[in-house]
Amino acid sequence: MTIRHIVEVGQFDRNWVESLFDHADRMRHLNAERAPLHGRILATLFYEPSTRTRLSFESAMLRLGGQVISTENAREFSSAIKGETVEDTVRIVAGYADGIVIRHYEQGAAGRAALASPVPIVNGGDGPGEHPTQALLDLYTIRHELGRIDGLRVALVGDLRFGRAARSLARLFCLTQNTELLFVSPPAVPMGGDVLAALDVSGVRYRIETDLARVLPEVDVVYQTRIQRERFATPEEYEASRGHYVLNENAFAQLARSAVVLHPLPRVDEIAPEVDADPRAAYFRQAHNGVFVRMALLDLLLGQ
């Protein structure tokens, strides 16, 4: 399978994902002299700021020997860009760069960009839509930490209704075998029926849970996410929910020795800093893995 643009998780098949991950493994030890993307330029076209995603892609491109042109906040900055269609902007920027990472506040913007663009487009997050490279680096981290992506029991925890990262990762598990997903959220923000339907089609088992403490001893992976105050009707409801989903030393004590804890970051207080030094706390390694996965992606899309 050849992929020209990265728009959504649904594009990927198992072979492609595995070979991407193998390539990411090689990227961990890339010699700076190799510079496979020497002479190539990546544009990071961010209509809304996302420092982490942008810097991660830019670091990846530079580590491959390429160069970067960048706009950090196109929506605010450029009245020109504001009035113009994404299609036009992408056609123009394609004259300046060999590939474009686009971050947009509107769902579907990356797909429209891909249709118009003569150069590869990577979706760096389109509003409430997709963030496919986040899901890839999450699954890659599981493979790198545990050695496999099949046969795992994975708890996805927090705001599963609005959390884009958890939704995309759940979809990506459709490519795995013998997986059981445990959706652990306050009742107000459950995993969406669209994702559950996709899992049903792919034969991925799942359970709906609300009690994190009960779930912890039996899982291989905890994927923790933020719960946002504004999703709740009253501050009281929010406070009542929140406390039940905090990972601290007590929670870690219930985890298996071989389990790992991931988080797309940033965290607020849903993971206590007291567990950061625990070897099972993999979230900073996960952020770092983003560079290797994006190096592998950019090399696939822009290399010879």
Added chain:
Amino acid sequence: MTIRHIVEVGQFDRNWVESLFDHADRMRHLNAERAPLHGRILATLFYEPSTRTRLSFESAMLRLGGQVISTENAREFSSAIKGETVEDTVRIVAGYADGIVIRHYEQGAAGRAALASPVPIVNGGDGPGEHPTQALLDLYTIRHELGRIDGLRVALVGDLRFGRAARSLARLFCLTQNTELLFVSPPAVPMGGDVLAALDVSGVRYRIETDLARVLPEVDVVYQTRIQRERFATPEEYEASRGHYVLNENAFAQLARSAVVLHPLPRVDEIAPEVDADPRAAYFRQAHNGVFVRMALLDLLLGQ
């Protein structure tokens, strides 16, 4: 003629422009290994954002093997820069970079910068003043598309009174032979008398027109520009004017087969997307040409 700073269209003579364009032609096929500006740094000092112009210059510098330091919105960002004269800022940044592209909201700012600067300055647009590299890439595109810049009949269409791009391009035609310019605009926003006077001095013929449809069949080039609502006394006047100056399939049907349509972009609705695939629609190629013209310019100013 040696040019050290690029401030305004009036600096150029025919030989310099031709040799710049020849150099831009060579830039289309520059080998990435060549890197004539290796080890040199360009600062893009933008007091107001202009994503397109900035990324185009940055891409040009990187393609030449150079490096870039950049500020996207100096006016908003830096209270320090806000309180300081352009001359002081430029003297300081000249210690960080080998050349400076300046974009400023005040007419004349680029000229003042050039007087103060120990390194080459390029005017990337100074308020209602000049945008000389836009005019150069426009004329270069005409040469690249049609093979010549003399003996052409060119319609400049839209807001000719406030449109900086059309004004600068009209002035640049003073360097050509046997040109006829057709100024096609609503009566409220005609081409300024200062430009007409310059054309008179240079012997460039021109006609004032208001009816685009009548003009289309007889021209080699249509240079379309935006008409801005705020230039009109009432919304009704604006709406009445606007519709007459739209390039759509009907308009293209009246154009000669060999004609080309340019636009400095961004467009709003003055060119219908339905004609984008017509080979005469040259505006995205024109934007791309900006990189080659700016490569040629930077190489002339900063190379050995």
Added chain:
Amino acid sequence: MTIRHIVEVGQFDRNWVESLFDHADRMRHLNAERAPLHGRILATLFYEPSTRTRLSFESAMLRLGGQVISTENAREFSSAIKGETVEDTVRIVAGYADGIVIRHYEQGAAGRAALASPVPIVNGGDGPGEHPTQALLDLYTIRHELGRIDGLRVALVGDLRFGRAARSLARLFCLTQNTELLFVSPPAVPMGGDVLAALDVSGVRYRIETDLARVLPEVDVVYQTRIQRERFATPEEYEASRGHYVLNENAFAQLARSAVVLHPLPRVDEIAPEVDADPRAAYFRQAHNGVFVRMALLDLLLGQ
């Protein structure tokens, strides 16, 4: 002495400073082919904009053959970064870069970053706290202009109470011999007692002065700084103070032939442009020296 992070002036000893300055001298003539930091990436993580400091560090990194990833205004831009601790942000960015320059609006932020970071941190200014690389480039400029940093009489002029640059430079003089500092300020904004106490401990002599004119004939260095209107109770008090501390042709006429005038820049009107061409006006050379000092620093921290 090995220094891993640059947080505050108090870290430095005389040998380290001298060897840094020797290295900065070498950087003036670095061959672009050398590229000692080839393949390395510096992140400039600016929570508040400071175009000058940022571009100076970025130019330094690029001149060493390294690469840069950058955020110009993290506080405004990234709601994610806003809610997260500096420690978390730094741990994540350390996965993208080999070193981090941090500029923050809170005193102590750079120190906290250094404690959390697996890669070298450089303090690019933390609120009312420290700006150690400014102090280093100031003292380096004195050495470069006068050939020595001992046995000098130095006037620090302007707002000495709130001026971070003057405070840091005064502290750095603790490493010198046989220095006399003259603190010349309006009575409302004197040099702080904490700095005076540090000078007492180190045996640096100093005098408190208010009359700039009287001091000028006897000093080797004038370090001029801004006086900010908002530090004064009334506009009248401000106006009364300000005029006495302006360096113009009259003031320069009283300076020794071999004296030099420095300023951290930007200036408003405390140095008249009429003296810019005087060879004793060293402030633009001082800004340029910032690149060489930062090259030396980055090479020490990030090189082999």
